Amino acid sequence: MDWIIKGTVLKFSDNIDTDQIYPGRYLELTDPKDIARHAMEGVDSSFLKRMKESTILIAGKNFGCGSSREHAVITLLHAGVKAVIAESFARIFFRNAINLGLPVLICPGISQGVEDGSLVEMNLTRGVMSVVESGSEIKMQKIPSNVAEILNKGGLIPYIRASIK
Amino acid sequence: MHALEKILAKASGRKKVQAGDIVTVAVDVAGINDLYLQVLQSFTKIGLPKVWDPDKVVFFFDHYAPAPTIKSASNQKEMRDFANSQGIKHVFDINSGVCHQVLVEAGLSLPGKIVVITDSHSTTHGALGAFGTGVGATDQAAILATGQTWMMVPEIISMRIEGEIPKGVSAKDIVLKIVGELGPSVAAYKGVEYLGETVKQLPLAERMVLCNMAVELGAKTAYIQPNQQVLEYLDAYQKDYELFETDPGFKYQAEHVFDVENLKPQVALPHSIDNVVPVEESGKKRIHQAFIGTCTGGRLADIKAAAEILKGKRIADGTRLIIMPASTKVLMEAINKGYLQTLLEAGATFSAPGCGPCLGTHQGILAPGEACITTSSRNFPGRMGSTEAEVYVASPATVAASALKGYLCDPREWME
Structure with a gap:
C-alpha cells in the first residue's frame, strides 16, 4: 500500500534556522510535550494557532540550518507536523528528522508551486505531491534507499533495535 | 582520493x-x-x-x-x-x-x-x-x-x-x-x-x-x-x-x-551570517553589548587582540564588554599574560569559560532593541536573546574597537 500523507500547507521562506524553529533559551527542556509548545516561535509566534489537524510545512532553501539541536525536529513532530517539504535542507536537521521518523522531502521549485493554506496529498511511495483543489502534481526527490529504510522503520531507534537483536 | x-x-x-x-x-x-x-x-x-x-x-x-x-x-x-x-x-x-x-x-x-x-x-x-x-x-x-x-x-x-x-x-x-x-x-x-x-x-x-x-x-x-x-x-x-x-x-x-591582499575588516549585519559588509561601510551603528568568546572567537590570540586595543583605555559609556575565554586554559594564559588585568581595567566583564550568550542561554542575553557585536558565528533572529535584538558578527579586534567607541568601528586605526 502506498504511504500517503494528507494535510494543510503552512509556508516558510529560505534559510529558516534552528534558532527560529526552536529558540536556544528553551534547550534545557527535555519533555516532548514542553518542547512542542515553542514550535517555530522564533519566526511565527502564531504558528501553533495556525496549525491544522494535519499540517505539512513547505519551506524554501536550507531549511533547518544552524545548530545540531534535535529539539528542532522534536518540536515540529510533537506539535503535530506530519511532514516537511523544502527546496533543500541543512544536513543535520535532515538527519535528525529521518532519525525521529519525520518525513522530510526535497522538492526543488516547491516554494513557487503551492499556496499557503492549500490542501495537499503526498504520496511518499510514488514520490509525488498533489494539490487537492487543482489536481496539479509536483515530483519530489527520491529518498536514498538506506534513508528510506530508517524512515520506514519509524526512525533510527527502532531501526537499530531491529539490527542488534 | x-x-x-x-x-x-x-x-x-x-x-x-x-x-x-x-x-x-x-x-x-x-x-x-x-x-x-x-x-x-x-x-x-x-x-x-x-x-x-x-x-x-x-x-x-x-x-x-x-x-x-x-x-x-x-x-x-x-x-x-x-x-x-x-x-x-x-x-x-x-x-x-x-x-x-x-x-x-x-x-x-x-x-x-x-x-x-x-x-x-x-x-x-x-x-x-x-x-x-x-x-x-x-x-x-x-x-x-x-x-x-x-x-x-x-x-x-x-x-x-x-x-x-x-x-x-x-x-x-x-x-x-x-x-x-x-x-x-x-x-x-x-x-x-x-x-x-x-x-x-x-x-x-x-x-x-x-x-x-x-x-x-x-x-x-x-x-x-x-x-x-x-x-x-x-x-x-x-x-x-x-x-x-x-x-x-x-x-x-x-x-x-579569494585574494585577501586588500581585504578590510568585515562584519555580518543582522539577521543572517551572509549579510556581510566591510566594517567601515557599516554606518557607525550604536551597540549596547560587545562579546568576545566561543569556539569561534574566544582563544588566547582573540583576547590578546582585544587587550592590545584596549590597553590603557576605557570602553564607551553605556556599552558592556563581556569576555568569556573558550577554556580554563585560555583563561589562565590570559591571566599570566596580563590580558585579564588590562581588560578588566578597560571596563570588561569576565565570565566563566563556556558557550553562554552565543546561543542565548545565559550570561549576557539581549533585551529587545539592543544591539550586540560578537566574535561568535551566528546572528539569526533571537540567537542571543530577544528576536527584537540585533547581532553583528565580527573579528575580536573589531569587537574590541567597537566596545571602545560604542559603535561599529574599524579596528585598524587602533592597531600599531
Missing part, C-alpha cells in the same frame, strides 16, 4: 571511496554536550546496557557552565551520573570550557580520526586534520550503542586563499568574506578544504576559525592539511594517529579563490 575520503575509507574498512558512496564508519570520538540529555534518553530506548567503548565517549558541560536553572542543573546531574555509571573518564565539567577548544587542548582531536560531536561546529576539527562533523542526539545515541554511523561520502570544494593578510585583518574576516560572497548553503552536504599559500602559514587557532565557520557555509566537514606547527603541537601529546594527504590531481567539485 582526497584526505577526507581516505579517512572515511579507513574508518569504513574500504580501499577506496568516492563522493556519493554511503559508508558505515567507526567513530573515534563521540562527544556529547550538556544540551543533549536526549542522547541518553534515546540510548536508553535502544536498550543496550553499556556504551560500546567508554574511552571513546566524551562529555562536555559547556552550554550551561555553570548551570543557570534548576532544569539545566538536573540535566547535567543526570549526565554526570550516566558517565560515572558507564565508566566514562573523559568528562569535561563546568571548569573546562567549550567542547571544541577543550577537545583540542586534551589532545583528543587528531589527524585521521572521525570526530562526531552533538554540536554543529564540529567542523572545527578539520584544523587538526580530523574528519569532524556534527550530529543530533539520536544519531549520537546509535553511535554510543554501536560505535558506528552511516555517512554519505561528501563532494569536496576548495577555498584557495592567496595574498598576504593585511594588518588588522584575521581569519574571521576572511571567512566572513567567504560566507558573504558564497552564501550559507554553498557547501551543503559537502566538505570544504581551505588551501593555498596563505592558509599554509596560518597558526592553529586561525585554522580553527576557518574550519569552525565552514558550517555557516552549510558544510558537513572541513579540512586543512596540517602543517609542521600543527604536528609539533600534537607531538606533546604522544598520541597515535595517521596523517592523510590528498592525491595530486584530485578533482574538487568546485574551486573558489
